[in-house]
Amino acid sequence: MRRLGTGIGWRPEIADAVERLPGIDWVEVVAENVCPGHLPESLLRLRERGVTVVPHGVSLGLGGADRPDEARLTALAERAEALGSPLVTEHIAFVRAGGPLTASPRLEAGHLLPVPRTRDALDVLCENVRIAQDALPVPLAVENIAALFSWPGEELTEGQFLSELVERTGVRLLIDVANLHTNHVNRGEDPAEALAALPVEAIAYVHVAGGFERDGVWHDSHAHPVPRPVYDILTDLAARTAPPGVLLERDENFPEPAELERELTSIRDAVRTGRERAGADPAPLAAQGSAGGGDAAAPIAKPGARERLAVSQAAVLSSLVAGTPVPEGFDRVRMGVQARALASKRADVVAKVAPELPVILGEGYRAAFLDYARTRPMTAGYRRDALDFAAHLLDSGRPDNPASRRRLREWWLDRSGPAPRSGGRVARTARKVLLRGA
DSSP states (O other), rough: OOOOEEEEEOOOGHHHHHHTTTTTEEEEGGGGGTTSOOOOHHHHHHHTTEEEEEEOOOOOOTTTTSSHHHHHHHHHHHHHHHTTSSSSEEEEEEEEEETTTEEEEEEEEEEEEEEOOSHHHHHHHHHHHHHHHHOOOOOOEEEEEOOOOOOOOHHHHHHHHHHHEEEEOEEEEEEEHHHHHHHHHHOOOOOOHHHHSSOOGGEEEEEOOOOOTTTTTEEESSSSSHHHHHHHHHHHHHHHOOSEEEEEEEOOOOOHHHHHHHHHHEEEEEEEHHHHHSSSOSSSSSSOOOOOOSSSSSSOOOHHHHHHHHHHHHHHHHHHHHHOOOOSOOOOHHHHHHHHHHHHHHHHHHHSSSSSHHHHGGGHHHHHHHHHTTTOOOOHHHHHHHHHHHHHHHTTTTTHHHHHHHHHHHHHHHHSSSSSOOOOOHHHHHHHHHHHTT
């Protein structure tokens, strides 16, 4: 396994700081946020300096009941090739449900949701991973996710689930120690037991991130400092094996570069402490051996496994995003927390992809969107969600202020068609003035 070293998640908001941070060996970029033909200048400069760039996918949904979407796989492969990456990564999660397998409307979570640790889910995941491996030009690594709720009737522990996945597919693992901490707080799972059961030779690299606790629930925010328990889990992992790479994730509330540098130093110290505790070479982030190639024959999900998984995932997602009853056996309080978190994230992302909406609606934007999201699930991504939200408001005669309603209608008309209604300079200027309320 290629040695990566110490890295940080590249984000446009901190691109300049990342370029100046000392000791950065590699960066990870959200695959869906870059275009192969128009890579950001910052990433190009980092590559010219010899910094490795790894694309990290968030929308494939390998843990979902459907087979991986060919277009999404092609896009991920294109980004790996454009960036010259040694591997690509994704998540053990489902992000959508419904559709032909359940003869129900397609639903989008807009977030990573946990798969049940059952034989059906593992069979489907293994087949999906092998499909993805065959479509990608470089090795694939998959990440354990953080979860706010547990599935009833699970048949395997986290360690057993991941171990069998590796054995059957040869896939690499991206171990997020912050997610192990999240699952310890939220689901009572012992991080040490999970680490002890992992096939450590399969680890491609490690994620470290921050979060916060509220009312006994840990939220994996990627917007807060890394807490001590996460560093301790990293040290425990490093005492068991030398990870090929460790990366700091930060997605929001970006601190000053000096604070990022301190967290990177703490990561190096945690790894060094673990290696010294093991009596091994204290040099951090040594290379690993091979994880093997998995079974020669591609795993095939058992008859009916996809359909059974599809029904259960559709019921769960519908309860979270469409207001249907919580399925039997689930913790209703935790499902409520998850539902509110999904709606809040939708509001945040829509505000980013359509920044005019908070301007037009002012302080009423968030309350209006959360009310809309309670019973209207996302079906086709955030840009479509923004348009549907605006159409919903207009259909109901809102906003109350006539000028705001006129500006919202202008915004919706300009973006709901296949192309802007007019590309002329005068028209563009008029629209800008109208949106400002001048």
